[in-house]
Amino acid sequence: MSNRNIRVEPMAGLAVEDQEVEIVERKGLGHPDSICDGIAEHVSQALAREYLDRVGKVLHYNTDETQLVAGSAAPAFGGGEVLEPVYVLIVGRATQTYQGAKIPTETIALRAAREYVETNFPELEFGTDVIVDVRLGEGSGDLQEVFGEEERTVPSANDTSFGVGHAPLTETEQIVLEAERHLNGEYSADHPELGEDIKLMGKREGDRIDVTVAAAMVDSYIDDIDAYQEAVRDVREYVHDLATEYTDREVEVHVNTADDYDEGAIYLTTTGTSAEMGDDGSVGRGNRANGLITPNRSMSMEATSGKNPVNHIGKIYNLLSTAIAEAVVEEVDGIREIRIRLLSQIGQPIDDPHVADAAIVTEDGVSVADIEQEVTAIVDRELADVTSITERVIDGELTTF
Amino acid sequence: MSNRNIRVEPMAGLAVEDQEVEIVERKGLGHPDSICDGIAEHVSQALAREYLDRVGKVLHYNTDETQLVAGSAAPAFGGGEVLEPVYVLIVGRATQTYQGAKIPTETIALRAAREYVETNFPELEFGTDVIVDVRLGEGSGDLQEVFGEEERTVPSANDTSFGVGHAPLTETEQIVLEAERHLNGEYSADHPELGEDIKLMGKREGDRIDVTVAAAMVDSYIDDIDAYQEAVRDVREYVHDLATEYTDREVEVHVNTADDYDEGAIYLTTTGTSAEMGDDGSVGRGNRANGLITPNRSMSMEATSGKNPVNHIGKIYNLLSTAIAEAVVEEVDGIREIRIRLLSQIGQPIDDPHVADAAIVTEDGVSVADIEQEVTAIVDRELADVTSITERVIDGELTTF
Amino acid sequence: MSNRNIRVEPMAGLAVEDQEVEIVERKGLGHPDSICDGIAEHVSQALAREYLDRVGKVLHYNTDETQLVAGSAAPAFGGGEVLEPVYVLIVGRATQTYQGAKIPTETIALRAAREYVETNFPELEFGTDVIVDVRLGEGSGDLQEVFGEEERTVPSANDTSFGVGHAPLTETEQIVLEAERHLNGEYSADHPELGEDIKLMGKREGDRIDVTVAAAMVDSYIDDIDAYQEAVRDVREYVHDLATEYTDREVEVHVNTADDYDEGAIYLTTTGTSAEMGDDGSVGRGNRANGLITPNRSMSMEATSGKNPVNHIGKIYNLLSTAIAEAVVEEVDGIREIRIRLLSQIGQPIDDPHVADAAIVTEDGVSVADIEQEVTAIVDRELADVTSITERVIDGELTTF
């Protein structure tokens, strides 16, 4: 066993699943904030890979500040049009020169943004429906990082920062997370009328779960108000069915409740996202690293998307604490809820946090003392393997929003 | 008594003051994220006031998306210079025409930004050290709000959203909050060498509090390394003295711990903010509405700065829940900690939340039942007075970051 | 015969063909100034056509202010890369609302720019190698123009302005113009190594013509210095052969004379244009409406590209005067050189200029008096048909640079 400062203790209070009121939110792939998260993270991955390819190590960069300025549009049944394009400004720092080699950081960023937009938003034409601009400066020159192909030394923390993760997800969390993923996955493959801008709010009071969905419809696939109503109904039924896979509680699903058919006010878009009409967005304003906004749980303010995964401690610790929580729950029986917090110490190796703190709600008949040693061992093992988080981020295996 | 859905219940777990580990952070006035918060909120206030002056009511707007792109600088003892200006893009929506009157929203925004920068950042020349650009579109036309001079009807919630507030502040929270305010207040008046970009992290473990300060120094007031060291020492002593006013616990203060005098790596700036050199920023990424980042407490992801205070429910409920918590603690004895949560119901009047939830840790010898009625009455009263939050925001009496 | 104020008189001095020294320049399709001209004019045509399609008439617009900010690149034999993208800002005015209809002017502009770039610059990826941004405001609302499908009333001049045209082209002019068109036409179809940024300077002293060509080569088609030298040689031979079709004078062709092979300084690019590396551009800085820069002749400062062809008198009169000059030369024998000048009178119908002035150098044995009547009739006829200029511009039949 290492000398890492790992604490395991009972959590004060009830597991979230047992609390009376629970609120869970997820901003889907096409929400303006998520668009920014997605571009920022995709740019980050592209930069990391290019640095590895070109100079054998990841150099200093951070691209966690994409800003989206909404456009305007005139959606119409059967197909409307974008009047003013969405404007996206990719902001950040990236090393442009290394031992004589020029790294085309802005070109890399723009290509990554194009790839991300074209892959995920088929109705949004890159360069015309959305203008993507870029301002990547260089940061302090002395921050070149070592994350090479041969050497995987453990970097030092660049800041005093904090990460937090939980497991397992509650039923409400699972429903909110999975509903969005499935809607933007298998469902939309068969239902092109559903845009990517889907926002879900789950509210559980006791044993009743209300899922409120705001789902942008794409006008070119919606010919009239009847088709719209059918599209809304389809989403409602799909989400309801999906929810019952995760819970036995009573579930009610509400879709596009702000619609007013008499006024003709419905959630119809040309491109599938409200970014086309008045909704701005930026990185780090939406989902936390586990894909959810969970006011019942501790959250970190850190914007993980776009940050350098080699030594940006806020990003690493948020992803790592979630990974640890999941590993513990999977491997150890008797845990109803676990929260992992990692607090860095600036200048110290990131595998040796100032404190790693596990707070546990055990199941009936299990005490924290029973499992403390097992939990500690897992936390220790995962901390020792911290650099695999970096690898998985670069490979796109871990999502950040 | 109204029919509002108000719940008062004991809080699960310990008061934060009694937890073993507590972490508190504050990004000071000149931190790039706070610069954005401040500009966004100042622009918002200016727009609200101009709408009232010109058309007698606050019209639809939201200016909560300012993006800052860092510049570059060459600080030097005795005075360096900015090489590339900071770029700030004010983003949002604002109604530009109302009953034939044209509202110069972009001019209002730029003037507010200028006023804010010139008032708060004397070393940062508006227009040359920092370029401020603006992209204010118009949102959906049907969202004109009623918050007139004669009529103060209670608006309806524009979203399903959530606000949370706490009282009282813990010692560590008070120290972190007050230290920054005093450093950027009376202290800097006498010490022009201290820049506005001050970041504080308070960490309490049991009865020991460590306050870590990163304080940008202004090069034109620092002639050499000795002067720099003296400036660092002065800050440390000042914060230590101030901290002892709020706690009897052991306090240690660390200032600019990342400095490396041998390498000549010190926190010296030309303009007093790291925005001059590589640190980007945006709204809503830093302090919560109470001025702090408090991972030990429930937090809302909502970016309050820049939002319309008339009907943006996320902004109002975050500010209101804090105000309620403070009112309860001031008026009711026996409370060690209270958390107020307000959950809106889209389309319902904002003075009638879906649920208003008060969770309380009482002092020894007091039970929640003893004070429940009193607390409920205060919550009810404050909810009834919700529009005063709007007024106080417009008048600049409430801070949002 | 009309009452138009048409004057025909002998030109003072020699025909340009007979002058001792003649200088002629053409900036080819891929020169940064020409890229701007081309985008601006293509955007203009697209707007005019969309206005006609949507509301049956061309509304007020002007898009004659595109600005190009150069990028940076690292060309290399076999294929280099763009480091920083080119940035193009389309600037202008365009009516966005007409009788309730919304015209998506910015979307139209961006799509036209994309089409133009993709058609003409195959190596320049729209959106990544070149970022195209747009700022189209609205001008004064009262300037809506009448150029409808049913009504073709003659508009009034919007300004006191001036157009000038000449015919026929001198040999040097023909060589310079045709060499660029053929190089960017049939030649480049077979020689992908030749970029679009070709600049030609023709200088004739007496009976010797020197043609200096600066031709950007595309690195992905050039494997080494030998291939580069061969590419240069091919261009030289092609231009020389072409020149001899237009003249019996002695011709020498110089290609990429600024190259310094020892220093490795050659004109190699990644995208085929110097816009990739340090050469900015804007509308109206290069070729005049006849495609040439001709210091030996009267020239107008007017930037024709991007201007509204319905009533922008500077554009119309420059194109019309050239068309008149060409018509006269084609139809009337005995003319060695003709210059047509048209001076507008603000507020008057554009088919009735303040003065239409034809200055003629006749061939030996012909006097101006002999042909005056014939010339006057042609000028009169062409003026009466002025609106066909508008049609031909909208249809893309007339080039502006």
Place this chain on the structure above:
Amino acid sequence: MSNRNIRVEPMAGLAVEDQEVEIVERKGLGHPDSICDGIAEHVSQALAREYLDRVGKVLHYNTDETQLVAGSAAPAFGGGEVLEPVYVLIVGRATQTYQGAKIPTETIALRAAREYVETNFPELEFGTDVIVDVRLGEGSGDLQEVFGEEERTVPSANDTSFGVGHAPLTETEQIVLEAERHLNGEYSADHPELGEDIKLMGKREGDRIDVTVAAAMVDSYIDDIDAYQEAVRDVREYVHDLATEYTDREVEVHVNTADDYDEGAIYLTTTGTSAEMGDDGSVGRGNRANGLITPNRSMSMEATSGKNPVNHIGKIYNLLSTAIAEAVVEEVDGIREIRIRLLSQIGQPIDDPHVADAAIVTEDGVSVADIEQEVTAIVDRELADVTSITERVIDGELTTF
């Protein structure tokens, strides 16, 4: 006598003063194109001076591409307001690093722009009425120029280019040039109601000169339509009086002839320039280097404003040819009109042009042969002193527009 290739010959045709029709235009200080010229040239001077101060020599730069995007405004008697700010983008190239020294080129550019705007446009608040942005890249690194404090070697021509100048000015030219300068000089000092955006068109037919003035009035100094009419009348009378100092011909002055008092369409502005409302601008689109647009004379397309005065041959030769023409006319009797053309030879010293060509219309009784030797000597002397043009540009003694 040197070996310079200087030719002196009779000009074909009449002196402009003797031609039947003459057209002369000047865009005043506040015209959007001139604003761009002025900022570009002021930025250029500032860069040149800073380079000299910091590294003892002028390094490579060119800042000849400023783009202005018009704003919108709501002028009103007694004082209106800017609705959307003017946006100015300074574009160019400038060396940022020299022997380890960092040159803050963007800061220098922005400060120069601020100084220029504040000095010349008192109604235009820098940073709020007009946003000034900057994109200064670096050009090719090998183009560092030698124009040091100790060494004044003659640089080589960077291009094959062409300059042309004339003297003396005709009466119409003098009237147009001087009227604008006096209106924007002594007149406006006493008449703050006159804005800086003054455009003059002089048209002479035989012995009658029509001067058409478009003069922006500043609304805060104009209380009603009577005051406006008085302001127009004052300008008309002033220009008429001034014109009579330069000519005995009949002069008629027309001011703001496009006004339509019945429609309320008058030339009233809030800031004194049409840039506030729909008129975009850019460098090199307006006045030639001598301050005028003169279709009766040879003109160069070169945009002189903003170009590097050390070795940008187009700028130098346009200014130098004008200076030579003026010197010849001042020193040599018997000249009615002279035109100087200078054609560079790329790579050759700029004091040794490929050809320097003087075309002269002599006064009655004087032949070119009489004065050829004298003229040649002056041309030769001025060419030898070419670097003084650079000095005078840097010192702001020569205007470029």
